[in-house]
Amino acid sequence: MIYLDNCSTTPMSEDALKEYGKYASACFYNPSASYAEANKVRLKLDEAREKLKKMLGAKGGEIIFTGGATESNNLSLKGSEREGKWEYVVSIGEHPSVLEVAKSMEKKGRVVHYIPLTKNGEIDYSFLEKVLNKKTRLVSVMLVNNVTGAINDIKRVSQLVKSLSPQAVLHVDGVQAFKKLNFSVNALDIDLLSISAHKFHGPKGVGALYVKNKTQLKNIIFGGGQEFGIRSGTENVAGIMAMVKAAEEIDTEKAFRHVKQLHDAFLHEIENEKGISVVCPDGSPYILCLLFAGVNSETLVRMLENDVVVGRGSACSSKKAGNSVLEAMGYSREQVKGALRVSFSDISTLKEVESAAKIIKEKYLELYERTK
Amino acid sequence: MKVILLRVGELFLKGENRYIFENALYNNIRKSLEGLKFTLTKTQGRLVVGGFDDEEQVVERLCKVFGLTSLSVAEEVDADMGEIEKHFSTIKCDGSFKVNVTRGDKRFPLTSMQVAAELGGIILDNNKNASVDLYNPEHVFMVDIRQNGKAYLFDKSIKCQGGLPLGTAGGALLLLSGGIDSPVAGYLMAKRGLRLEALHFHSYPYTSLEAKQKVETLAKKLCEYTNEVKLHVVSFTKVQEEIHSKCAPEFMITIMRRIMMRIAEIIAKREGLGAIVTGESLGQVASQTMQSMTVTENVVKTLPVFRPCIAMDKEEIVSVAKHIDTFETSILPYEDCCTVFLPKNPVIKPKLERAEREERQLDLDALISLALASEEVVEIKR
Numbered sequence: 001m002i003y004l005d006n007c008s009t010t011p012m013s014e015d016a017l018k019e020y021g022k023y024a025s026a027c028f029y030n031p032s033a034s035y036a037e038a039n040k041v042r043l044k045l046d047e048a049r050e051k052l053k054k055m056l057g058a059k060g061g062e063i064i065f066t067g068g069a070t071e072s073n074n075l076s077l078k079g080s081e082r083e084g085k086w087e088y089v090v091s092i093g094e095h096p097s098v099l100e101v102a103k104s105m106e107k108k109g110r111v112v113h114y115i116p117l118t119k120n121g122e123i124d125y126s127f128l129e130k131v132l133n134k135k136t137r138l139v140s141v142m143l144v145n146n147v148t149g150a151i152n153d154i155k156r157v158s159q160l161v162k163s164l165s166p167q168a169v170l171h172v173d174g175v176q177a178f179k180k181l182n183f184s185v186n187a188l189d190i191d192l193l194s195i196s197a198h199k200f201h202g203p204k205g206v207g208a209l210y211v212k213n214k215t216q217l218k219n220i221i222f223g224g225g226q227e228f229g230i231r232s233g234t235e236n237v238a239g240i241m242a243m244v245k246a247a248e249e250i251d252t253e254k255a256f257r258h259v260k261q262l263h264d265a266f267l268h269e270i271e272n273e274k275g276i277s278v279v280c281p282d283g284s285p286y287i288l289c290l291l292f293a294g295v296n297s298e299t300l301v302r303m304l305e306n307d308v309v310v311g312r313g314s315a316c317s318s319k320k321a322g323n324s325v326l327e328a329m330g331y332s333r334e335q336v337k338g339a340l341r342v343s344f345s346d347i348s349t350l351k352e353v354e355s356a357a358k359i360i361k362e363k364y365l366e367l368y369e370r371t372k
Numbered sequence: 373m374k375v376i377l378l379r380v381g382e383l384f385l386k387g388e389n390r391y392i393f394e395n396a397l398y399n400n401i402r403k404s405l406e407g408l409k410f411t412l413t414k415t416q417g418r419l420v421v422g423g424f425d426d427e428e429q430v431v432e433r434l435c436k437v438f439g440l441t442s443l444s445v446a447e448e449v450d451a452d453m454g455e456i457e458k459h460f461s462t463i464k465c466d467g468s469f470k471v472n473v474t475r476g477d478k479r480f481p482l483t484s485m486q487v488a489a490e491l492g493g494i495i496l497d498n499n500k501n502a503s504v505d506l507y508n509p510e511h512v513f514m515v516d517i518r519q520n521g522k523a524y525l526f527d528k529s530i531k532c533q534g535g536l537p538l539g540t541a542g543g544a545l546l547l548l549s550g551g552i553d554s555p556v557a558g559y560l561m562a563k564r565g566l567r568l569e570a571l572h573f574h575s576y577p578y579t580s581l582e583a584k585q586k587v588e589t590l591a592k593k594l595c596e597y598t599n600e601v602k603l604h605v606v607s608f609t610k611v612q613e614e615i616h617s618k619c620a621p622e623f624m625i626t627i628m629r630r631i632m633m634r635i636a637e638i639i640a641k642r643e644g645l646g647a648i649v650t651g652e653s654l655g656q657v658a659s660q661t662m663q664s665m666t667v668t669e670n671v672v673k674t675l676p677v678f679r680p681c682i683a684m685d686k687e688e689i690v691s692v693a694k695h696i697d698t699f700e701t702s703i704l705p706y707e708d709c710c711t712v713f714l715p716k717n718p719v720i721k722p723k724l725e726r727a728e729r730e731e732r733q734l735d736l737d738a739l740i741s742l743a744l745a746s747e748e749v750v751e752i753k754r
Contacts, residue, residue: 370613
């Protein structure tokens with residue numbers, strides 16, 4: 001079985017697993033306790049924080065460890081929400097952990113602007129420029145879209161935000177970008193950035209939020225005051241240590257070159273099949289969103305599952321009908337029904353990918369024949 | 373000692389055959405309480421459950437035994453006025469009340485009226501806010517003096533399902549799709565004494581494994597009432613593909629359902645079942661018009677098709693589905709095989725001749741054999 005649903009999750013690396021075991025068992029102490037062994041754990045945790053900051057290209061700022069990207073995204077939005085006539089801007093292509101928070105804010109009477117997507121999957125920058133003003137409190141735009149792989153120009157977004165809305169904070173969902181693309185929060189002038197460990201061979205249930213100015217962020221969880229008072233609760237030490245270990249293991253540039261090769265090889269295999277089209281051929285090479293004409297991709301996924309494991313859009317919303325990101329890009333319901341997401345990882349091999357592409361093409365044609 | 377008094381409904385009407393129904397009920401009660409500590413005794417035609425630790429669980433399960441109309445958790449004491457009075461002196465009562473006495477044991481020294489007056493007096497003495505109201509009381513305290521030398525004291529009765537004991541009407545095969553209606557149909561027929569087996573058609577890979585698991589969950593929920601359901605799962609993929617490629621699209625569903633019915637009849641007869649049960653409700657969808665049902669039922673030659681939801685509104689069906697706790701599962705969004713290859717305009721008033729003509733494009737025997745060869749059986753138990 002070839003696994004190509006790496007945007008959904010990845011297997012934990014062996015070293016990360018070892019690190020996890022170490023901090024779940026031998027070094028199990030509560031980092032907030034006052035004895036020496038606990039203090040050692042505290043120091044390791046702080047070291048991990050610094051390593052992560054460095055990998056994110058942060059100068060200053062802070063890392064808040066969380067229970068994953070959904071929590072990081074919720075914290076960013078809810079923690080930036082303020083009383084008064086503030087406005088909030090999110091792109092319509094965001095993950096549900098951003099969009100649903102925005103919708104809940106809207107229900108409370110807050111003004112929320114939803115940035116539409118253009119045909120190439122990026123946000124509509126001119127729309128953003130139009131809605132930004134002095135009352136804008138928060139802007140949330142993801143770096144890499146989890147459904148299509150489209151890459152938003154965050155530099156352009158931050159320049160617009162900083163010049164037109166000096167009081168606004170810019171939140172970026174970096175889940176599909178961290179350790180996959182080379183970027184720096186400092187160079188892109190990002191205020192808040194979410195990451196999730198299990199997308200890069202770390203464990204599930206752990207993530208982080210980079211915060212440029214932590215005094216600007218309110219806590220949404222109350223308790224013992226851990227994580228600078230922003231995220232109470234005993235730290236998931238084993239998860240955090242394993243996450244940072246997993247991140248350290250990946251050479252982002254080398255992995256990118258490898259995955260780009262996989263991506264191109266896959267496209268080469270399917271290029272002559274006119275029933276298959278690629279949504280964002282120039283997006284992140286880690287994600288290939290494909291449209292299969294005339295079939296239901298849900299059926300195709302099941303036909304493939306013994307040979308190749310692939311996803312359909314966002315696994316987090318696969319229980320719901322439709323795929324709002326593709327519809328927001330202007331694709332019809334019928335086209336969206338045939339959407340399938342192939343996503344690579346640094347440990348996918350060229351042989352696997354070439355053979356997966358052949359199988360996918362074969363099964364697609366078979367399904368097409370059976371249902372036409 | 374705490375006991376549970378059980379009351380039966382229609383069983384009393386069954387004349388000469390009454391013992392068959394009583395025995396079935398007796399066995400069904402034992403089966404439903406399997407795994408729990410209890411005793412079950414029959415005295416003077418009354419069923420009494422005792423010796424239990426987990427009252428809540430025992431009551432919950434008894435409430436789902438068909439044939440019982442109501443039950444009461446009672447205090448069992450010796451049929452002795454001193455004992456009964458001792459219990460009544462502990463009763464807390466605020467507001468109006470009456471005491472109802474039935475005396476199955478005519479050897480008891482006092483009459484029912486005398487017992488009631490005596491006990492009412494005790495309540496009045498101990499509760500300053502209590503008053504007697506024989507016509508519209510807020511509380512009714514019951515005393516049932518039986519021939520076995522025991523008296524049963526209780527003040528509430530809990531409604532049960534009613535109906536007839538499971539299995540006394542025979543067995544039937546329920547077509548279980550995964551929607552809201554079919555579990556309700558199964559429940560309603562089981563309540564009339566039918567033992568159930570179920571038949572589910574899936575169309576993997578067009579339908580998901582979750583859809584099949586959902587049907588297993590629904591069958592499991594029905595087991596709360598039926599103890600067990602033998603679930604037959606048959607792959608319909610090839611049949612649907614063939615119909616899709618060879619027959620007129622508007623007849624897709626009509627022909628599908630005719631083939632489903634044929635397969636159902638074969639399985640039902642093989643399993644010794646005497647009827648087919650479906651969740652159809654008149655006019656709900658195109659395949660549930662009178663004309664559609666005529667064309668569908670035409671293929672079933674030797675068994676009756678029971679459609680207990682036929683005259684129910686969707687809301688009524690939903691309310692039963694909620695009562696039997698299948699609703700939340702039924703509305704999970706997994707496609708069932710009826711929604712795959714769904715034509716845009718299914719025929720609403722199909723003609724039998726046309727359906728038969730369409731079917732001639734298919735090798736029916738081969739398709740049915742192929743489907744039957746895929747049959748899996750899952751024994752589902754509560």
